Amino acid sequence: MIKKTTLLFTCCTVVALAGYAQSAKKTPGAAKEKTAFQTGSSWRPEIDVRSDIAIVYGANDHDDMTFEQRVKSWRDRGYQTDFMTGIAWGQYPDYFLGKWDGKNHLGIGQVNMKGDTIWHGRNIPYVVPVQSFIDYMKTAVIKKVIDAGITSIYLEEPEFWARGGYGEAFKEEWQKFYGFEWRAQHLSPENTYLSNKLKYQLFYNAIKEVSNYAKEYGQSKGLKVRVYIPTHSLVNYSSWHIVSPEASLASLPGIDGYIAQVWTGTSREPVFYEGTAKERVFENAFLEYGSMVSMTAPTNRKLFFLTDPIEDRARDWADYKRNYQATFIAKLLYPTVADYEVMPWPERIYTHTYKMPNTNERVLIPKYYSTQMQVMVNSLNNIPVSVNKVSGVNGIGVLMSNSLMFQNFPSHNGYDDPYFANFYGQAMPLLKRGVPVQTVHMENLQYPNTLKDIKVLVVSYSNMKPHAAEVHQHIADWVRKGGVLIYCGRDNDPFQTVMEWWDTKDNSFKAPSEHLFKLLNIEPSLTDDGSFKVGKGMVHVIRKNPKEFVMQKNGGAGYLETVKQAYEKEAKGGELQLKNSLYLERGAYDIAAVMDESVDAEPLTIYGPVIDLFDPQLPVLTEKVVKPGEQAYLYNVSRIENKKIPQVVATAARIYKEENKDNNYTFIAKSPIKTLNAMRIYMPSIPLTVKVTDSKGKPVTDINSSWDAASKTYFLGFDNNPDGVKVSMIW
Structure with a gap:
């Protein structure tokens, strides 16, 4: 039971701890391919994490052992062994330095406007995936891995930096793809848009070709090979100015699923809210994981959620612990996902030293933290999916698209979207008030389940554009059947007039929203807000860019009023409950997050007896009080199903x-x-x-x-x- 002033929530949590006998009996075989970690090391007793899968990173031989021996070291300890390697960069010296085919390929690196190669490491450029690189990946990497008996392959991080696109390799690909000479992206909005679309397409084609080869070669050896894409969220790539195929891969026959690479490093990126830009790790992580769910759920692809007990940047152990808890709780608030990469690089976590708080002393992971972390990690081994939902209103969605990555570099004609504020402007005013806002992928609107549970859909073309006219037909049909659309935007950014479907051939719309409004048979003012009845549904037009809702203090007040009216009156969804917490209950487990900067500063009280899983002493509490800015992970002893057995x-x-x-x-x-x-x-x-x-x-x-x-x-x-x-x- 939980109590927060007069509010009572009884929804469901998201985990069952490893060794929980009742759950194990209910989900036979659940321990197979549920949890994983990635490592470049051979087996060592210090990093024996005991997940289901050890994902061996990189196909190179080490000085002391071959790739095959590395794989065997994990198999001998009972692990399923999978394989991961970079698809945009990697330790491929035989390719880059000419051993593979006698040609030096360092020239295929992504190049910025100054003519400098963008490097991932020494002699490791971020690549333009030209045909020779694709052929190398197939014959020198994928073939070797399958020959070693591995049947699950992870092609990590297909990334093209938005600031790249100036090298000779990219110019050649431009000519082949568009049929006209390369244009420098900094010279016009249209050039930027076309450049980023090409970056997107190049990695789409590369992954399609490599994954098809993996499937076909595996089949020739009597093996069923599966291919997964470990990738940052669309939220993060857009924020970090990176272009990647993202959602489009979910429809490729050769792709079986994803790892959602969300961790402290991505989630601590500052975001605007109430006029201030700062780290808001829990909220950011919640939206990142959500974007991965909306990308994959309609296509039924398998999805692993990743968290990291530390991160790439050097911080102290207290910082790592605090933010690990925040991201961990954020992922557990999605009960339809039950597969996890519990950590990357255990060798980095267990055998490297980092600072203690308020000192320069560097130590190995403190035992209080490793114990807490292992309680959390082992809890993931037997988590089933659930139909339960997070407390609060679950029917409000924000539309997003791959084109969010297309117009964020460089700046043109004064266009500015600091810290990806146009996206967060749509989501943060709701999430901060306890509304578990969902994201909806535009690329998945063709699937009936995409909008099935959405009552109110928020759309803006301030920082993205629709990829096809069919997008608007799906939205219009949904509105006429009773959906409520809130469109936010001034439609005056310089990307509104790029050469695209809405202003070419038989179309001459000045902005893509004009096409949508025509299908809805409405004529909104270009400057004033308006509301329109369309079929059984409703359309609200707010003539502000969403960034104005968060970059100014109290900037979201009018937006919230519109959402409240849309949900309560027009969508008939009931009360739009505003609160400062998210809570999920599942079996014997309670998961909660209480947010600061919210409707009030009241704590959330969860009544026991409960075991505090964030405390390495595992104390039994009569109640747990969760303050704003904190999260809680609890085992509620009163909800053990079968108390007759240990x-x-x-x-x-x-x-x-x-x-x-x-x-x-x-x-x-x-x-x-x-x-x-x-x-x-x-x-x-x-x-x-x-x-x-x-x-x-x-x-x-x-x-x-x-x-x-x-x-x-x-x-x-x-x-x-x-x-x-x-x-x-x-x-």
């Missing part, structure tokens, strides 16, 4: 070989060496004896234990070991 309900190790027989409960716990296990075990009654032994049967004497009579849970702590620690309890 079960591990929280653990910083993965649980194997559980047995319940004749009042004797046994299991084996495995986790990286040099870390501490903390676990709570539900028991029908206080255990009479507890025996802990190592993998050789030798008693482990250095343990911490206690019994909590109110929750009937037994706390047990000891040093972790990847070879396993056996626990036997008689009750």
Whole structure:
């Protein structure tokens, strides 16, 4: 039960912890291909994370072992082994330096306006994916990996920097694609738009060709090969001025799914709200994960969610911990996704040193943090999907498109969209008030389920443009059937008049919205707001760019009033509940986030007994108070389904070989060496004896234990070991 002043929410959370016996029985085989991590290392006891999949990164041989030996080191420890490599950059010295075909290929790098190559590392340029690079990827990388028996391949980060597009390789691709000579993108809005569309298309074609080859070559060897794309969200790529194929890949037959690369590094990008630009990590992460869900759900592609307990930039352990919690909770608030990359680069997390707060002292990961992290990570091994939804109004969507990446570099005619404010202007005023606003991918409007649960759709062409006239037909049909459209924008940015479908051939519209309004049979003013009845639905036109809702203090007041009217009166959705929290309940787990800068500063109280999964001591609390700016991850003991049997309900190790027989409960716990296990075990009654032994049967004497009579849970702590620690309890 939770309480926040007079509000009561009882929706559903998003996890079931590893070793939770009841859930394991309900979802047989759920432990297969649910959790993963990526690593460039061979197996080491310090990084034995115990997820289902070890994704081996890079096909190169190392000084001390071959690629095949690296793969074998993980297989020998019981992991499924998959493979990941960069599709826009990578350690391919045999290709770049000429060993592969006798030609030096460093010249295919992406080049900025100054003529400088954009580098990912030494002799590793971000590439223009020309045919020779595609051929290299197929014959020198993909073939080698499949020959090693790997059948799941991840082509990471197809990225073309918006500031790139000036090198000879790109100019040649321009001539082939458009049929006329290259044009410098900084000279006009149209050139920028055309340049970014080409960047998008080049990686689309490259991934299509490489994925098709992987499928065909695998089939020739009797193997069913699957191909996934690890990629940042469309929100982040647009914000960071990067172009990528994103949503279009979800319809490619050769693509089986994605990894949503969302973590502190992407989510801490400052955003505007109430006139101030600053880090808003939880809210940003929530929108990033949401954009990945809307991209893949209509096409039924598998989606892994990624979080990272640290990040690429050097910070301190307290910063990493705080923001890891925020991004972790953000992803768990999407209960339709139950597959996770639990971390990238465990070797970086467990074996590198970082600063402690307020000091220059550098230390390995503190054991309190590694224990907490492993409790969180192991909770992901058995999470089922759910039909439950986050507390609050779930029927409001914001339309987005791949073209968000097309007009953000360079600036033309005074056009400015700082910190991607036109997007956040549509979403942040709602999310900050406890509305779990959804994003809707324009490219997926052709699928019936895309708008099925959307009552109010917010659209703006201030920072994106529709890719085809069919987009407007889908929107118009939805409105006539009862949907409510809110269109925001002045339609005066310089990209409104680029050479596109709405102003070429038989069309002569000055802005793409004119085509939409014509299909809706309405004629809004160019300067004033207006509302129009269309069929069973309604259209509101707000003649402001959405960035004005967040770059100015109280700038979103009028926008919120329109949303309230649209949802409550015209969409008949009920009360537009405004609050400062998001809450999800699932099985025995409570997930909550309380936001600052919201409708009030009241805390959210969740009543127990609950186990605090963010605390490495796993305390049992009678209530948990979550303050603004904080998140909570709890196990609610009162909601255990079968209290007749013992079960591990929280653990910083993965649980194997559980047995319940004749009042004797046994299991084996495995986790990286040099870390501490903390676990709570539900028991029908206080255990009479507890025996802990190592993998050789030798008693482990250095343990911490206690019994909590109110929750009937037994706390047990000891040093972790990847070879396993056996626990036997008689009750």
